[in-house]
Amino acid sequence: MGRQWKQCQTSFFLGSKITADGDCCHEIKRRLLLGRKVMTNLDSILKCRDITLPTKVRLAKAMAFPVVMHGCESWTVKKAKC
Template sequence: MGICDIFINEIKLKQTEKFKYLGTIISNDGKTNREISARTAQASINFQKMKTILTNRHISIETRKRALQCYIEPVLMYGCEAWTISKQTQNKLEETEMWFLRRMLGPQRKQMREF
């Protein structure tokens, strides 16, 4: 993509590789990799903050799943309507979701026998 100089009142605007606008990282190359990586990291941080609730076996799985849908998934998927994603990026998002679910469910009996 070519570089284009932008002027406002004869003042040239500084060009950057990326900037944050309304909580979304916008890159000069138009790709969303940085945004998705930042969303994944923030969702993981939020999951860790809520870990005591999300992994508590005394709370029903339906309640924990609802908490995940209400408090973690919106952080992960914020702005996804505008993303252009590759198969690799889609796989990364699915891996993140599976990571959350595995942590919520904990080790299963079948897996425990294998150790």
């Protein structure tokens, strides 16, 4: 016969937590914290005077931005949160 499916409250898709109501605020905050952690780990490199500013910018773009933006395709931002 047919299978009965249960509706779950949360699920994970591509490493992102998706809730039944479509609220992604917790996921966005988690990604921002992970990006902040990456930037903290790069702190010694970013404070080094021997490395040029363009190189530091490229490092941030290559290492921090992908961490923050991973899974953003599945985020839904409501008007009230904007």
